[in-house]
Amino acid sequence: MPINYTIAPKEGWQVYSSAQDADGRCICTVVAPEQSLCSRDAKSRQLRQLLEKVQNMSQSIEVLNLRTQRDFQYVMKMENQMKGLRTKFRQIEDDRKSVMARNFQVCTAMTWFGVFFLNYIF
Secondary structure (H helix, E strand, O other): OOOOEEOOOOOOEEEEEEEEOOOOOEEEEEEEEOOOOOOOOHHHHHHHHHHHHHHHHHHHHHHHHHHHHHHHHHHHHHHHHHHHHHHHHHHHHHHHHHHHHHHHHHHHHHHHHHHHHHHHHO
């Protein structure tokens, strides 16, 4: 239900609607020239110019929103790729530790065999 009251009679503007933020501050007010004013009046021209600016801003916000969505999708894709790389690095590190453990066991076995063989010969 629109609010219909005049801001100030001498200004020639009529408030049709407004919105408030969570703290009760006015963040948006919809105004129009009073109905008694002529369409060629300066207030009507101001209103048309204001409407054009609002439309331009709306288009800019739409473009910005599309860019933001595209950038967000890119970031999410990169995050998934980073998770995949992290998993591969962990696998490589686990494989390296496993190979090192096997090599240590082989070297230890060879050392014991070598000691045994040398003791047997001498």
